[in-house]
Amino acid sequence: MINVQPVITKTDHKLALKRIETLMDKGNKTRFDEIELETLFVLVSNYEEKHIQIFPPDPIDAILFRMEQQGLTQGDIAKILGSKQRASEYLNKKIPLSIEAIRKLNDSLGISGDILIQKYTTKG
Structure with a gap:
């Protein structure tokens, strides 16, 4: 079962990143792990696009x-x-x-x- 929460706050973002790291480090990923990882990537990316300004390098x-x-x-x-x-x-x-x-x-x-x-x- 996949348990994914929306990424709305800084705390949500931090927890999602931690979960992504855990899933990335996991050896034998199940299909559910892959789906959860992909979903978290999308949620984190959307949050970062809206809330984290990245300046171009010098x-x-x-x-x-x-x-x-x-x-x-x-x-x-x-x-x-x-x-x-x-x-x-x-x-x-x-x-x-x-x-x-x-x-x-x-x-x-x-x-x-x-x-x-x-x-x-x-x-x-």
Whole structure:
């Protein structure tokens, strides 16, 4: 038997996440476990869409993260952007990303343009 409650409050959300974790860790899931897990995912997702605001990452942090994921160096970014100096200026937040840099980084690294166009504070 499946015992699923609506996720309306923070407490409901916390309990649902705990139950999801328990079900995910369970070895031999029954069909009822699978249905409960899927239902909880939907309920938690709906709650989070309405109540938890997720801000897009800082563009430079997103680039640095992707560099780490792919084992890239600043030199690799310089090749994408066409200049070691420009790559350094962008990665050290001395200047904002240009539209051309955003296009190149989007094409080469697959970082969403929505992330790359976000405003961020420069040090220059």
